[in-house]
Amino acid sequence: MSACLPARANVQRRNDAKIIAFFIAFLLACCGLEATAAGPGNAPELMGVCATCHGDFGQGGARGEYPRLAGQSEKYIAKQLQSFRARKRINIPMFPYTEERELSDEDIGIIAGYLASIRLPTALPVFKGHEDALTRLQMMEKVMIVPRAEGDIENGGKIYQEACASCHNKNGRGRGAYPMLVGQYTNYLQKQVSSYRNGERPHDEEDSRGILGTLQDSDIRDILAYLTSIQPRD
Numbered sequence: 001m002s003a004c005l006p007a008r009a010n011v012q013r014r015n016d017a018k019i020i021a022f023f024i025a026f027l028l029a030c031c032g033l034e035a036t037a038a039g040p041g042n043a044p045e046l047m048g049v050c051a052t053c054h055g056d057f058g059q060g061g062a063r064g065e066y067p068r069l070a071g072q073s074e075k076y077i078a079k080q081l082q083s084f085r086a087r088k089r090i091n092i093p094m095f096p097y098t099e100e101r102e103l104s105d106e107d108i109g110i111i112a113g114y115l116a117s118i119r120l121p122t123a124l125p126v127f128k129g130h131e132d133a134l135t136r137l138q139m140m141e142k143v144m145i146v147p148r149a150e151g152d153i154e155n156g157g158k159i160y161q162e163a164c165a166s167c168h169n170k171n172g173r174g175r176g177a178y179p180m181l182v183g184q185y186t187n188y189l190q191k192q193v194s195s196y197r198n199g200e201r202p203h204d205e206e207d208s209r210g211i212l213g214t215l216q217d218s219d220i221r222d223i224l225a226y227l228t229s230i231q232p233r234d
């Protein structure tokens with residue numbers, strides 16, 4: 001047990017440093033000390049505090065405990081941050097970061113646009129030979145391929161195209177307020193489906209909880225397996 005403590009203290013210190021950096025950026029933005037502070041150029045700084053959990057490139061982590069945000073729809077990200085702040089969608093780990101004084105509407109807009117614009121390759125990089133070790137490491141770290149999940153891909157595809165594609169897109173990449181599902185961690189998607197089915201999170205205004213509620217557990221598993229099988233290779 002005690003062996004965990006130093007590691008925890010390190011994480012805490014890292015968190016503290018990121019929170020302080022976030023506040024400094026925030027103060028600069030408020031006081032107008034830096035012309036670019038409130039512009040999109042500030043996004044990587046705002047993102048610093050999120051990176052502890054969601055990764056430096058918004059690629060998520062801890063095998064889906066922290067969802068991927070990179071490449072997710074801008075409108076959807078902004079809507080979720082507003083929901084967390086209004087406590088309509090409960091997210092305890094993120095609670096301190098979405099308080100009004102931490103995350104203004106303007107910051108939400110900046111972060112959502114920034115995260116939506118990050119492209120994570122799904123193919124291993126081809127090195128040109130002149131990259132240094134750090135550049136190579138960063139290129140490798142950006143690659144995001146969700147491991148194939150087990151299930152009947154054919155059945156999953158059939159149900160997905162009939163019941164989900166009208167909103168989440170035929171290719172699973174979402175649009176507007178409909179989130180992308182392809183390229184997202186399977187564990188995370190499964191957790192969200194469960195919370196929709198338990199009525200803990202509203203799925204859609206048109207009550208598509210109805211759709212998720214009519215499916216067998218095995219159908220959900222098959223849909224999630226299908227989603228991991230249609231990741232683009234680029």
Ligand code: HEC
Binds near residue numbers: 077
């Ligand atoms: C302490 C860890 C932690 C930090 C820091 C954090 N998040 Fe999160 N975030 C989470 C967790 C955990 C979830 C998933 C909650 C769930 O399972 O419903 C999440 C979910 C989200 C979602 C919803 C994703 C989806 O697909 O619905 C968004 C958007 C998000 N975070 C954005 C951010 C932004 C922007 C920041 C920085 C301002 C941030 N997070 C900081 C832990 C964190």
Ligand code: HEC
Binds near residue numbers: 165179180204206208
């Ligand atoms: C009528 C439109 C509609 C249909 C059909 C639909 N969804 Fe959704 N789905 C949504 C919306 C809107 C959201 C975002 C809800 C929110 O803002 O919290 C969502 C969110 C989700 C999420 C959470 C994603 C995340 O990043 O947290 C999952 C998982 C999901 N849907 C799965 C499905 C599956 C599986 C099906 C088919 C069985 C389906 N949905 C059908 C509209 C729809």
